[in-house]
Amino acid sequence: MTDTYDLLVIGAGMAGVAAATKTASKGWRVGIVDALPYGGTCALRGCDPKKILRRGAEVIDAARLMGGKGIDSNGLSINWEDLMKHKHGFTDPVPHNMEQDLRAHGVETLHGPTTFTGPTQVDIADKPYEASKILIATGAVPRPLDFPGHEHLIDSSDFLNLETLPRRIVFLGGGFISFEFAHIAARAGSTPIILDRGARPLKAFDADLVDLLVKRGSDAGVDVRRRTSITSITKSSSGYTIHTDTAGTPDSIQADLIVHGAGRVAELSRLDLDAGQVAHGSHGVEVAGHLQSTTNPAVYAAGDAADTAGPPLTPVAVIEAKVAASNMLKSATTVPDYAATPTAVFTVPELVRVGMLEQEAQSNGLNIDVRYTDTSGWYSNYRIGETAGATKILVDKDTDLIVGAHLFGHGYAELANTISVAMKHGLTTRQLKSTTAVYPSTGSDLGSIL
Ligand SMILES: Cc1cc2nc3c(=O)[nH]c(=O)nc-3n(C[C@H](O)[C@H](O)[C@H](O)COP(=O)(O)OP(=O)(O)OC[C@H]3O[C@@H](n4cnc5c(N)ncnc54)[C@H](O)[C@@H]3O)c2cc1C
Numbered sequence: 001m002t003d004t005y006d007l008l009v010i011g012a013g014m015a016g017v018a019a020a021t022k023t024a025s026k027g028w029r030v031g032i033v034d035a036l037p038y039g040g041t042c043a044l045r046g047c048d049p050k051k052i053l054r055r056g057a058e059v060i061d062a063a064r065l066m067g068g069k070g071i072d073s074n075g076l077s078i079n080w081e082d083l084m085k086h087k088h089g090f091t092d093p094v095p096h097n098m099e100q101d102l103r104a105h106g107v108e109t110l111h112g113p114t115t116f117t118g119p120t121q122v123d124i125a126d127k128p129y130e131a132s133k134i135l136i137a138t139g140a141v142p143r144p145l146d147f148p149g150h151e152h153l154i155d156s157s158d159f160l161n162l163e164t165l166p167r168r169i170v171f172l173g174g175g176f177i178s179f180e181f182a183h184i185a186a187r188a189g190s191t192p193i194i195l196d197r198g199a200r201p202l203k204a205f206d207a208d209l210v211d212l213l214v215k216r217g218s219d220a221g222v223d224v225r226r227r228t229s230i231t232s233i234t235k236s237s238s239g240y241t242i243h244t245d246t247a248g249t250p251d252s253i254q255a256d257l258i259v260h261g262a263g264r265v266a267e268l269s270r271l272d273l274d275a276g277q278v279a280h281g282s283h284g285v286e287v288a289g290h291l292q293s294t295t296n297p298a299v300y301a302a303g304d305a306a307d308t309a310g311p312p313l314t315p316v317a318v319i320e321a322k323v324a325a326s327n328m329l330k331s332a333t334t335v336p337d338y339a340a341t342p343t344a345v346f347t348v349p350e351l352v353r354v355g356m357l358e359q360e361a362q363s364n365g366l367n368i369d370v371r372y373t374d375t376s377g378w379y380s381n382y383r384i385g386e387t388a389g390a391t392k393i394l395v396d397k398d399t400d401l402i403v404g405a406h407l408f409g410h411g412y413a414e415l416a417n418t419i420s421v422a423m424k425h426g427l428t429t430r431q432l433k434s435t436t437a438v439y440p441s442t443g444s445d446l447g448s449i450l
C-alpha cells in the first residue's frame with residue numbers, strides 16, 4: 001500500500017527540517033526522509049563540527065599572540081584525538097535528537113535513498129510513497145574531479161573525521177573549505193599548502209582583505225599557491241606525489257593527505273528527476289523565484305540543492321525552506337529576501353563580507369565612499385596581541401546607507417551581524433554611529449570603523 005503525505009521532504013538537513021516542522025505545525029501530514037543519519041551537512045559534516053575544531057586553533061593562536069605578554073605558550077599544542085572527542089560530543093547525539101524533535105512536531109521520519117518514480121511519487125528504499133507536494137532539500141556534494149589520481153583525495157566530511165592529522169597536507173582549491181581547514185591544520189602542527197587555480201583565492205571576498213588574510217595565514221604556516229592546479233597524483237611508499245601546473249610550469253609536491261576544497265555541486269544524483277518531470281541544471285533544481293519547480297508544480301526546492309540567487313549557506317537554506325513552506329501552505333509566490341546575508345570564512349582571524357564588493361557597487365553606478373581602516377593597531381587588537389586587522393565599508397554617498405561591508409579581524413563576524421541588521425532595515429551610518437555599545441567590546445569599534 002502507498003503512504004500518502006501532504007508534503008514529503010527529501011533531505012533532513014537545515015532546509016528540510018525547517019520546512020517539515022513549519023508545515024506539520026499547520027496540520028499537514030508531513031514525511032521527511034534522509035539516506036544518511038539526520039542532521040545534514042551543517043550539523044554533522046560542516047559548520048558546527050568545523051567551528052569546534054577551529055576553537056582548538058583559536059586557543060593555540062590566542063596563546064601564541066600573547067607569548068611574551070604574560071602567557072608562556074611554549075609546549076602548548078592541540079591534542080587532535082581529544083579535540084575530535086569534543087567534536088563527537090556535539091555531533092553524535094544530533095541524529096537521534098533531531099528525529100525525536102521532528103516526531104514531537106508531528107513529522108513522520110523515514111530512512112533511505114529516495115528516487116522519483118512519477119511527478120508526485122517516489123520510492124524510498126524500494127517502498128512507494130505519494131505526496132501532494134514534494135520539497136527537494138538534498139544539499140550538495142564535492143564537485144567531481146577528473147584528473148588521474150583524483151580518487152586519492154579525501155573530502156571535507158572525511159577531514160572532519162580524521163583520527164590523526166598528518167603533517168604534510170595539500171588542499172585543492174582556494175575557497176572556504178581549504179582556508180578554514182588549513183588554518184586549523186597549521187595550528188595543529190601540520191604544514192598545509194593551498195593550491196588555487198585562480199589569480200587570487202577567495203574571489204567572493206574583498207581582494208585587499210584577502211591579501212591580509214593570506215599574509216597572516218602565511219605567518220601561521222599556511223602556504224597559498226596561486227594559478228596552480230593538480231595535473232595528476234601518484235601514490236608512493238611515503239605518501240603521495242602531486243604533480244602540479246603553475247601558470248604553465250610543472251612541479252611536484254610530496255604530501256601525506258590531499259583534501260578536496262574545489263567547490264561543491266547540488267546533490268541530485270540519486271533522485272531521477274526526469275522521472276519526476278523536474279527540470280534541473282548544473283546549479284541544481286530549476287525553480288522560480290518563489291522556489292517552485294519550473295516544470296512540476298507539485299515540487300519545490302530549497303537550500304544547496306536549489307538553483308537560486310542565494311549562496312549555499314546555512315541561513316540561506318533555512319530562509320528558503322521557510323519561504324517554500326509558506327508558499328506551499330498558502331499557495332503564494334513570495335520570493336526570499338537575500339539582502340544583506342552576511343558570510344564569514346572562519347580562518348583565524350576571520351574574513352567577513354556583507355553586501356556588495358567594491359567593483360560591484362561601482363559597476364552598479366553607485367556613488368560610493370570607500371572607508372578603509374587599518375585596525376591592526378587599535379586597542380581591541382593590542383589587547384590580544386593581534387597585529388592584523390582591517391575593514392572596508394562602502395557607503396552610498398547619496399543616502400548614507402551601507403551597501404557593502406568587508407571585515408578582516410578577530411571577532412568581526414559579530415560586527416557583521418550588526419551591519420547586516422543595519423543594511424536590511426535601512427539604518428544610515430549616522431544612525432548607527434549614534435548608537436552606544438558596551439565598552440570595551442568589538443562592537444564598540446563599529447562607530448570608528450564607519
Ligand atoms: C565543510 C563545510 C563547512 C561549512 N561551513 C559553513 C558555515 O560555517 N556557515 C554556513 O552558513 N554554511 C556553511 N557550510 C554550508 C552549509 O553547510 C550548507 O549550505 C547547508 O548545510 C545546506 O543545507 P541543506 O539543508 O540545503 O542541505 P544538507 O544539510 O546537505 O542536507 C541534505 C540532506 O539530504 C540527504 N540526501 C541527499 N540526497 C538524498 C536522496 N536521494 N534521498 C534521501 N536523502 C538524500 C543528505 O544525506 C543530507 O543529509 C559549510 C559546508 C561545508 C561542506
Ligand SMILES: NC(=O)c1ccc[n+]([C@@H]2O[C@H](COP(=O)([O-])OP(=O)(O)OC[C@H]3O[C@@H](n4cnc5c(N)ncnc54)[C@H](O)[C@@H]3O)[C@@H](O)[C@H]2O)c1
Binds near residue numbers: 264
Ligand atoms: N564558512 C562558511 O560559510 C562555509 C565554509 C565551508 C563551505 N561553505 C560553502 O560550501 C561551498 C563549497 O566550499 P569550497 O571551499 O569547496 O568551494 P569554493 O567555491 O568556496 O572554492 C573553490 C575554490 O577552488 C578553486 N578550484 C576549483 N577547481 C580547482 C582546481 N581543479 N584546481 C585548483 N583550484 C580549483 C576555485 O577557483 C575556488 O577558488 C562554498 O561555496 C560555501 O558556500 C561555506
